[in-house]
Amino acid sequence: MTQEKALEILKKYMTKPNLIKHSIAVAACMRQFAKLAGENEEHWAVVGLLHDIDYELYPDSHLEKSVEILKSEGFDDAFIRSVQSHGYEICTDVEPVHYMEKVLCTIDQLSGFLIACALIRPEKKLELVEMPSVHKRWTTPAFAAGTDRERIMRFCERLNKPFDYMAEQTLIALKNIANDLGL
Numbered sequence: 001m002t003q004e005k006a007l008e009i010l011k012k013y014m015t016k017p018n019l020i021k022h023s024i025a026v027a028a029c030m031r032q033f034a035k036l037a038g039e040n041e042e043h044w045a046v047v048g049l050l051h052d053i054d055y056e057l058y059p060d061s062h063l064e065k066s067v068e069i070l071k072s073e074g075f076d077d078a079f080i081r082s083v084q085s086h087g088y089e090i091c092t093d094v095e096p097v098h099y100m101e102k103v104l105c106t107i108d109q110l111s112g113f114l115i116a117c118a119l120i121r122p123e124k125k126l127e128l129v130e131m132p133s134v135h136k137r138w139t140t141p142a143f144a145a146g147t148d149r150e151r152i153m154r155f156c157e158r159l160n161k162p163f164d165y166m167a168e169q170t171l172i173a174l175k176n177i178a179n180d181l182g183l
Contacts, residue, residue, distance in 0.1 A: 003027060006046040009073050014056045021181050023049050025174060029107040032173035037099060044100055047082050051104060063087040106155035107170050109147050114171050116144040118183050126178040134167055
């Protein structure tokens, strides 16, 4: 499955521009980490793109409906399991065990946090976000208060990667698609 075809599928179930942009952002980040790991970039990007496929239509049963949606679109059990795993400890008991799944759990909220770092700037440009400002915002609990910082840190540990590495690589991926995100 290509990312372009996956985007068509996503848009059958999602219409809100911010949710679509989030999915595109996560896909770009997944592609970046797949590249770094020498893995299948397209596959990882498609997992990232479709990770929230049921969220707009079924926010109260997120990841329950994704199983049926993804099956109806022809995805196999392994793909569906990877999508479900990003809700571990939140809304599913599907534990992320594969490297790709742990990356998804880490960058899902981290990408949103980094986008918030851009949006707070007067210029609203990702290219101007630097790690010192990320660190400053990270230690300010009121900033992007919905970001589960402890969860992100737990998954950095599960990946055996420092937070700075994960944040820097996520930021690189986001900067590469800044125009697509309007940032």
